Amino acid sequence: MKLVADGLAARRGNEMVFEGVGFALSAGEGMAVTGPNGAGKSTLLRVLAGFLRPVAGAAAMTGAPGGIAEIAAHAHFLSPLNAMKPALTVRENLNFWRAFGEARAAMPEEALERVDLGHAIDVPFSDLSTGQRRRAAIARLFVNHRPVWLLDEPTSGLDARTEAAFAGIIAGHMSDGGIVIAATHLPIEVAGMKKLRFTDGGDA
Numbered sequence: 578m579k580l581v582a583d584g585l586a587a588r589r590g591n592e593m594v595f596e597g598v599g600f601a602l603s604a605g606e607g608m609a610v611t612g613p614n615g616a617g618k619s620t621l622l623r624v625l626a627g628f629l630r631p632v633a634g635a636a637a638m639t640g641a642p643g644g645i646a647e648i649a650a651h652a653h654f655l656s657p658l659n660a661m662k663p664a665l666t667v668r669e670n671l672n673f674w675r676a677f678g679e680a681r682a683a684m685p686e687e688a689l690e691r692v693d694l695g696h697a698i699d700v701p702f703s704d705l706s707t708g709q710r711r712r713a714a715i716a717r718l719f720v721n722h723r724p725v726w727l728l729d730e731p732t733s734g735l736d737a738r739t740e741a742a743f744a745g746i747i748a749g750h751m752s753d754g755g756i757v758i759a760a761t762h763l764p765i766e767v768a769g770m771k772k773l774r775f776t777d778g779g780d781a
């Protein structure tokens with residue numbers, strides 16, 4: 578498995594956000610996308626997740642037809658909105674995500690242990706604190722196995738201890754042969770991560 582992007586360009590409104598973005602990530606590799614506010618980090622992740630059509634360029638999983646749609650089908654997109662239903666408990670939310678994944682994926686109990694949130698399994702998502710919501714959203718990565726993780730500011734709202742643990746989660750996914758692309762303000766302390774830096778003007 579390899580994820581390759583070539584000459585990607587994206588526009589938001591009338592503005593060109595970035596042009597000429599290219600990279601290649603093999604199984605087991607990760608890339609941190611950094612840059613100032615508004616530089617285009619989230620936009621790149623939204624393009625790769627299939628939510629926004631690039632105005633130029635292409636991205637694909639090698640060996641598979643389907644371009645960006647194929648990437649989206651193999652990816653988790655962890656956005657700042659967390660993608661959890663507020664009225665459902667954490668367990669119900671995770672079972673929802675687990676239901677359309679592979680049977681070998683972790684159960685909610687196990688996934689929540691990995692993010693130290695086991696005690697809140699039957700709490701409605703809306704009652705969780707900001708950091709706990711983030712941890713519950715991270716648990717989603719374990720209940721539905723997908724090889725590509727697209728992470729938009731994954732550590733925002735996490736305390737220092739959980740942030741450090743999350744670096745281990747990313748490293749673990751990479752050593753299992755997964756691919757990680759993470760947009761971050763603060764550097765992610767994961768050995769071997771490639772870097773893509775957007776500047777203010779939006780050029781990579």
Ligand SMILES: Nc1ncnc2c1ncn2[C@@H]1O[C@H](COP(=O)(O)OP(=O)(O)OP(=O)(O)O)[C@@H](O)[C@H]1O
Binds near residue numbers: 590614621
């Ligand atoms: N829905 C939208 N409509 C029009 N312009 C948008 C939209 N969303 C984002 N933009 C613009 O696109 C540019 C890139 O935004 P993007 O969210 O990708 O930046 P970012 O690097 O992720 O920033 P941050 O660090 O603040 O999260 C910004 O100028 C932003 O104002």
